[in-house]
Amino acid sequence: MTGFLTLFYKELLRFWKVAFQTIAAPVLTAMLYLLIFAQVLEDHVLVYGTVRYTAFLVPGLVMMSVLQNAFANSSSSLIQSKITGNIIFMLLPPISYIQFFGAYVLASMARALVVGLGVLAATAWFVELSIAAPLWAIAFALLGSAILGSLGLIAGIWADKFDQLAAFQNFVIMPLTFLSGVFYSIHSLPDFWQDLSGYNPIFYMIDGFRYGFFGVSDVPPATSFAVVAGCFAILAAATLWLLRGGYKLRY
Amino acid sequence: MVPAIEVQNVEKRYGALRALAGVSLSIEPGEMFGLLGPNGAGKTTLISIAAGLTRASAGGVRVMGADVVGEYRRARRMLGVVPQELVFDPFFTVRETLRFQSGYFGLRDNGDWIDEVMHHLDLTSKADANMRTLSGGMKRRVLVAQALVHKPPVIVLDEPTAGVDVELRQALWNFVRRLNRDGHTIVLTTHYLEEAELLCTRIGMLKAGRLVALDSTRNLLETFSGLQLKLRLSRESLPPALEPRLVSRQGDRFNLRLDDYTELEQVLVGLREAGEAILEFDLQPPDLEEVFVRIMNRHA
Numbered sequence: 289m290t291g292f293l294t295l296f297y298k299e300l301l302r303f304w305k306v307a308f309q310t311i312a313a314p315v316l317t318a319m320l321y322l323l324i325f326a327q328v329l330e331d332h333v334l335v336y337g338t339v340r341y342t343a344f345l346v347p348g349l350v351m352m353s354v355l356q357n358a359f360a361n362s363s364s365s366l367i368q369s370k371i372t373g374n375i376i377f378m379l380l381p382p383i384s385y386i387q388f389f390g391a392y393v394l395a396s397m398a399r400a401l402v403v404g405l406g407v408l409a410a411t412a413w414f415v416e417l418s419i420a421a422p423l424w425a426i427a428f429a430l431l432g433s434a435i436l437g438s439l440g441l442i443a444g445i446w447a448d449k450f451d452q453l454a455a456f457q458n459f460v461i462m463p464l465t466f467l468s469g470v471f472y473s474i475h476s477l478p479d480f481w482q483d484l485s486g487y488n489p490i491f492y493m494i495d496g497f498r499y500g501f502f503g504v505s506d507v508p509p510a511t512s513f514a515v516v517a518g519c520f521a522i523l524a525a526a527t528l529w530l531l532r533g534g535y536k537l538r539y
Numbered sequence: 540m541v542p543a544i545e546v547q548n549v550e551k552r553y554g555a556l557r558a559l560a561g562v563s564l565s566i567e568p569g570e571m572f573g574l575l576g577p578n579g580a581g582k583t584t585l586i587s588i589a590a591g592l593t594r595a596s597a598g599g600v601r602v603m604g605a606d607v608v609g610e611y612r613r614a615r616r617m618l619g620v621v622p623q624e625l626v627f628d629p630f631f632t633v634r635e636t637l638r639f640q641s642g643y644f645g646l647r648d649n650g651d652w653i654d655e656v657m658h659h660l661d662l663t664s665k666a667d668a669n670m671r672t673l674s675g676g677m678k679r680r681v682l683v684a685q686a687l688v689h690k691p692p693v694i695v696l697d698e699p700t701a702g703v704d705v706e707l708r709q710a711l712w713n714f715v716r717r718l719n720r721d722g723h724t725i726v727l728t729t730h731y732l733e734e735a736e737l738l739c740t741r742i743g744m745l746k747a748g749r750l751v752a753l754d755s756t757r758n759l760l761e762t763f764s765g766l767q768l769k770l771r772l773s774r775e776s777l778p779p780a781l782e783p784r785l786v787s788r789q790g791d792r793f794n795l796r797l798d799d800y801t802e803l804e805q806v807l808v809g810l811r812e813a814g815e816a817i818l819e820f821d822l823q824p825p826d827l828e829e830v831f832v833r834i835m836n837r838h839a
Contacts, residue, residue: 294642302630373626377685379592380620381643382612538592 292387295378299395303361310399314357315406318349322411325471335473336504343418344498346411347425348470351497353407354429355490358400358436359443359461362392366444367453370537379538385531389441389524396437397430404429417501424509425500431516432493436461438523445527445536464490474506489519541604543568543693543724544589548598551584551748558584560748561598566726566741568603568692571719573739573756574728575831580745582728583623586697590620602693616644619686623697623728625678627670633657633681634666637688644689656684659714676707683711687718694718695726700734712738736760736827744834751838752830760825766797767829768806771819778813781806791818 303310326342333341369375378388419425439461447453468490474482485491496512499505505512531537544566551559559581566572574582587593589600591607591614600607605614628636634653641649657663660680665673670681679699686694696715700708715738719725729735735742735756742759744752752759767786775791784795784806797803803822810817 290645290647291643294639297642298631298639301635305630369628372629373622373624374628376592376620376622376626377628377640378643380590380615380618381640381689382615382645383643384612534594538594 291381291383292391295383295387295391296394299361299365299391300398302365303395303399310357310361311403311406314353314403315410318353318407319410321349322346322414326414335476336502339502339504340416342415344473344502345471346408346415346417347498347501348494349411350404350407351429351432351494352465352468352470354400354404354433355436355465355493356461357403358396358433359440359457361396361399362437362440363444363447363453363457364440365395366392366441367447367450370444370448371450375537385528389438389528389531392441393434393437393524393527396440397433400433400437401429404433418503419501420503421500421509423500424513425497427513428493428497428500428516431513431520432490432497435489435493435516435520435523438520438527441527442523442530445530448536464488467491468494469506470494489515492516540568542566542601543570543603544726545601545604546585546589546598547600549585549588549595549600550597551581551588551593552596557748559588559595562745562748562750563598564743564750564753566724568724569719569722570741571715571725571739572727573735573742574726574745575732575735575742576728576745577835579747581748582745583697584748585745586620586695586726586728589695590618591615616689617692619689619691619694621682621686621694621696621699623701625675625682627673627678627681629669629671632667632669633662633673633684636670636681637684640685641688646689649688652690653684653688656687660684661710676703679703679707679711683714692722693724693726695728697728698730699727700729700731708734732827732831742827744831746835746838749838752834756827759830760827765825766800766803767823768795768797768803769793769819769821769823770795770817772810773816773818774814776815778809778815780809780813 322342322345325345329341335341335344369378443453443456447456467485468488469485474485474491477485492507492512492515495505495507496509496516499509542565546562546564549559549562550557562585576582584593588595589602589607591611602614603617605617607614637653641653657666660683662680662684665677670678673681683699699711703711715725727735727739739756741755743750770793771791772793777785777793781795784797786794786796788794795806797806
């Protein structure tokens with residue numbers, strides 16, 4: 289257990305030591321989104337008939353920050369360790385692959401939740417938010433960050449260079465988050481794009497998280513939860529399988 | 540007695556390349572063992588397999604009796620590895636680095652031992668310095684300290700003195716000797732044959748993934764290497780009686796080989812009888828470099 293706790297603590301300390309970049313910067317980015325989109329759209333859009341656009345946007349921005357930072361934490365930590373070679377210090381000790389997985393994913397979740405709370409705290413000043421079903425919000429934040437933390441591990445294991453990781457981030461994670469309904473309700477999309485959104489797992493994370501605030505969503509929260517939980521099970525199993533076999537780590 | 544490291548028919552293939560082609564050897568507890576070989580011979584691959592960083596394609600390695608795959612947790616606790624590359628985590632200080640390493644091995648409250656290791660390696664004044672700010676030599680010391688935080692009975696040093704200045708090399712040698720005296724088994728890979736000759740009691744030589752020699756340092760020196768006698772002679776010719784000993788010549792300079800010191804007298808007698816005068820004379824004792832070159836050539 290000490291091995292796991294140490295690795296977890298080391299991962300926490302790693303992002304905490306550069307908190308300006310890992311926490312403050314994403315909070316500022318989310319605030320800029322809110323400032324710009326809210327300024328332009330506040331008077332034009334009402335979502336679900338009752339929810340003001342700025343209020344609608346905040347949970348989306350919170351969840352987007354949560355997901356992006358969960359991914360960024362595990363992926364960048366791992367690839368830095370691989371490229372600088374200090375991954376060896378984690379591979380030499382008797383840390384099991386399950387402990388390795390747990391430490392990286394939990395640390396990613398911790399950073400994601402700190403950033404998410406930061407975004408929430410920073411934006412709550414400008415917006416009147418209700419919290420209709422907090423447990424749903426918490427459940428989706430936890431599962432969503434765990435999924436992206438696992439995905440970050442997979443990307444970090446797979447990528448040999450920073451630009452491969454950047455490609456993964458820019459060509460997979462970014463489109464999936466931007467097209468997941470952070471900035472809009474998918475019901476405002478044409479049918480084709482609405483159907484396509486149904487295949488984006490991040491849509492369910494955002495939609496379910498938003499349900500926690502407004503008590504309304506595009507999809508029933510239980511459905512979203514089932515999809516998200518299923519995604520987590522598959523990704524966690526895949527990550528554990530890669531770690532167990534030592535793919536690109538012990539070769 | 541259980542061997543400190545037991546390597547059994549280890550093979551490692553990377554596609555068509557065979558980095559290790561069936562290596563077997565056993566290193567006894569308390570030994571100071573040298574693993575020698577040219578670049579690409581498979582030294583680091585073998586060490587990586589023992590450390591669990593690389594998986595063998597066939598065969599297996601045990602550390603203090605524990606299989607490095609099947610009983611990896613026990614095996615890894617028994618082993619401390621000083622890697623060849625100067626790797627470090629730029630986020631942390633020396634003390635943090637050592638505390639983490641100790642924690643990874645499941646040890647809590649290991650501060651006293653960490654202080655002691657830092658003291659022995661002259662790291663105490665740098666304990667709270669960030670790893671980034673350390674010189675190459677200091678980073679090397681931290682690598683050694685990291686390998687020792689969990690007090691492993693077997694310590695592997697992969698070319699510990701590559702690119703290290705004379706002072707640190709001497710300090711590391713003394714430290715390694717002391718670890719060995721304290722009962723640690725030491726495995727050393729090196730390019731510096733002088734280093735192996737000085738420190739190691741037994742030597743294995745790898746070439747192209749095969750073990751081409753395995754014996755005590757003394758036996759290797761005696762078996763493979765005689766004395767080398769370098770002479771400059773007045774008449775620029777060698778008496779016929781000495782021809783069989785000739786290894787090479789350049790003008791009036793002759794390189795002769797002797798099996799041992801007793802043969803020196805016969806050579807001097809031969810020269811006197813032929814009326815040769817010696818202008819220059821140099822007798823070199825056997826060294827590992829010659830042994831190494833010969834073994835490598837023999838398996839060319």
